[in-house]
Amino acid sequence: MASHPLPPPKVVELLKSNKINKVKLFDANPYILEALYGSNIGVTVGIPNNLLRILYSSKKAANRWVHNNVNRYISYGGSNAGIEYVAVGDEPFLKSYGEQFHPFTIGAAVNIQAALKIVNLDRKVKIVVPCSFDNFESGSNLSSEVHFRPDLNKTMIELLTFLNKHGSPFFVTISPFITLQTKNMSLDFSLFKETARPHNFSHKTYKNSFDLSYDTVVTVLSKVGFPDIDIVVAKIGWPTDGAANATSNLAEIFMKGLLTHLHSNLGTPLRPRHPPLETYIFSLFDEDQRSIDSGNFERHWGLFTFDGQAKYHVDLGHGSESLVDAQNVEYLTSRWCVVNNNKDLSNASANALEACSNADCTALSPGGSCFNSSWPSNISYAFNSYYQEHNQSPKSCDFGGLGLITTVDPSTDRCSFNDTTLGFLESLLVSKDVESATEVRSTLTQLLRSESLSVIRSIAAKTVHQKLLILDFFVRAFAILGDVQSCLALRYEALQLRELKSATASCEWLQVSSVEWLNFVADAVHSGFHSVAEKACENALSCIGSGNNDVLKPATDTSSQILNAISEITRLKNCAMASVASGSVQVQAVEYLKRKTTGQQKSDPLYKEERCLASTSFRNGIKKQNIRKLYERQSLLQINEEN
Template sequence: MASTNLHFLLKWFMLLALFSWVHFPSRALAIGVNWGRMASHPLPPAQVVQLLKANKVTKVRLFDADPDVLESLGGSDIGVIVGVPNTMLRSLNSSLKAAENWVHDNLTRYVSAGASSAVQIEYISVGDDSFLQSYGKQFYPFVVGAAANLRTALIKVELAEKIKIVIPCSYDAFLSESGLPSGGQFRTDINKTMSEVLTFLSKHRSPFFVTISPFLSFHQTKNISLDLALFKQTARPRNDSGKSYRNGFNLSYDTLVMALSSAGFPHLDVIIGQIGWPTDGAANATSSIAQDFIRGLLGHLDRSGTPLRPQTPPLETYIFSLLDEDQKSTVAGNFERHWGIFTFDGQAKYQVDLSHGSNRLVNAQNVQYLSSKWCVVNNNKGMSNLTAQASQACSTADCSALSLGGSCYNLSWPANVSYAFNSYYQQHDQRADSCAFGGLGLITTVDPSVGSCRFPIGLRSSLSAPVDRSTMFHLFISQVVTIAILSCLMRETW
């Protein structure tokens, strides 16, 4: 009788274990957000931290070590990734002293502060997608040396066990000529450095930190369908070596897994440092599609791994991004300024569950706006010089919503010029002279927004976001692209 009961109990525990394996990943779902600050008028850091806490976000990735931002995160219990900009890699690679100074200035005083004000820094990310193909060899040759020096500096202040070092890998650093995971490999031009990166990470038990971008895979190469990118049940699956791929995320992730295996590091843990879907500036970049993608992604991560790693989902996943950034480079496309879950002023664009508790996002509170005034075209003036004035406005202001597929693309002329004027006017704090445009501008208190095209009002903020100098060339190119788009729109509407 005792033997029968024991046999029954063993069968019961085996079934329970099987049920747990099928329905629950082996790791708790860890979701964070990227907090970029390349905005002409960013929300004050303290207000952003309140936004994070209100939405129960427990992890955040920064792209630099801005003291105002780090101080605002003190005592918040939010896990932080601090970024080292690409422009600092060369000096950190060549000088241990520079690395020691960086750790002292940007980590030690925040981590060692009192319990009520300490910042919970968990990782240093060395570089910002320095392997991006468009950068060539500007940055990636220095990442391993910079990482090694930073770790030595961490050891000196006894923080090496508390703070891990990661090296962000861009979405185009790995590929598959067949478009299937079985052909996954790292780009041949970075093989040597990538081998050094993987050896460093493995030696120090650090995860591999990667950007995955189903939107760019869909937008730039069309090698996956929209349904496949959005985790739709109607998507036609891809088959590869007996494994079925039903979403674009699994295709990209397992391509990386195969690349890691081919390089000799099949078991390296992975953190997804950036993944998201933009809401404006291109076809299929809308709030509703972004909502479908993020909901599909979170649901997928919560349920299962991938065909090559069925029981090992990513350690952490960081949504790109928290807020829109109107000063970002648009080399890849005008959508680059619209990755935010929230608008630049902290208002939710759609609804997702970031915290396993609510499907409702909480907006930023007590946002300080400029006056309810807009700059539009003065229809009582001659229009002969309008194109040149609009181009002038878009050379510095954000006109990305006017691009093909954007939320303001369907504005008729001269309403699209009014959008350009207003963007410039708000960026310059509603100064009267910023609505001059050779007498063609007119300040109004009547909101000119039409349908889904929002004419924004700027924020009362004296803060300006730091711009990495390595992006200045890209910013110049992005302005040229925006001018060309605006000119094309005006020719079509004329």
């Protein structure tokens, strides 16, 4: 959730430099997993909430997910590195989600557990379900009176039974910062300060907010019959901007207090000498595109800035009190976008609001580091945030003529203007003398098309997994650039490759479901690729006919859903066929002859000559286009033909 993330290999290098030996991911990004593989870093890989329904409905989908995202990256050596946990959902029982994920979460966990057992990984990799602290509820501040939310009680008991059966810990978020905002707690109590006034709850004395929150969890687990289950603190941290008390100084104090407390192994009043099994600091980096529904501070949890520079220093338990910054990070040239004071600024505030709706301006919020910036400095901050977000494109500093690009840093002592846009494309931009976002996109599209054909021709000897990863990379790249034609072409090749290879017993996991074909057909028809859509429809119908529609069916499926799918596929196929027919050369030729015989053509000799030339040009153009498409398709299909 960052607009300019560090490349995965650079992130792994940063983790190693700081001797961080465990990391928790919120999804299964193949590029990140590839970078972590063999790094001796233990990994918790996450399943996003939007996949829970499908993994609950389909054991085949669960098997495929485990194969693609766990089995490929597991470490079979003697070390403990590799994937250690699969986190099913990202706090799926969060109160703001309502009950939309309640019916699917545990069923998805059961199916993933079964999939791990099939590949003999159920003892090596544990299933967990991260839970938010708002899963608990109390009418007062007394930890002894808390309980699971009434709408969750039955589900949580079912979850804990599952975790206990398989020896998995209970993952829970603890956030003293958010507790500080919502409960009657002092700042000193949240920061582990010795001067904090103790709180006496349930005949126990608490000296800090962390212990109180942790024992709240212990109390509830004990009430429902699981007093000894291991607890992992899945997320804990302190933000550095975007709200009152969200500063780097306070974050450093909190983190030092937390780590000192954890390393002491003193435990808590209810679990003395038994601290959390593991504690994951949230987070490694700031995320300028993270949702701010819970508060503007949500984008500033990182130990490091988005480009890997430490915001403060703390001993993570390896004897060094200083964090190591990311090395050899490439940036664009230091430039800023500010208000042009020589212009009429009567409309500047409206432009700033528009900029902030498409960029990160959370530092300007109450309590933020730039909140006290005077006008028009705050307008300049908004302009610059948008400018950096859009890779310093000159047009992104226009704002109706009110913006001005400068090489003079407008930062103040309290308010820092970002100028550190990562420069992965700097050499391309400079060498091509690109002056607008449109030209950037056009240049990158041409480059990517050329490079993709070259790469695809060279991967015939690669494994199916490697080929699919490469195709997926180019699909994503073309999608970002808005090159729909190339994106759909490579999506089709990837589906065809999977279909071809799934015929062998060892590659059944590659089977393409009717839903996948149907989604592709809809995209192809919408984008005008009717011939390909027609062929994809035939594949989708073939899937249903052969029974390969497991992903289509929920647990209580009836034949009506299959009939609906067939009806939808048939409708799309008819649409595609009609579009192909109406746009074909033959139909255009018939229309031409019809116009000629009915006297609709002009009789002027000059016009006839031009028409003849145009007709010849049209035929030659169609011929060249077909030859080009055939050549490109043969190049792409080389993946299938040579493997």
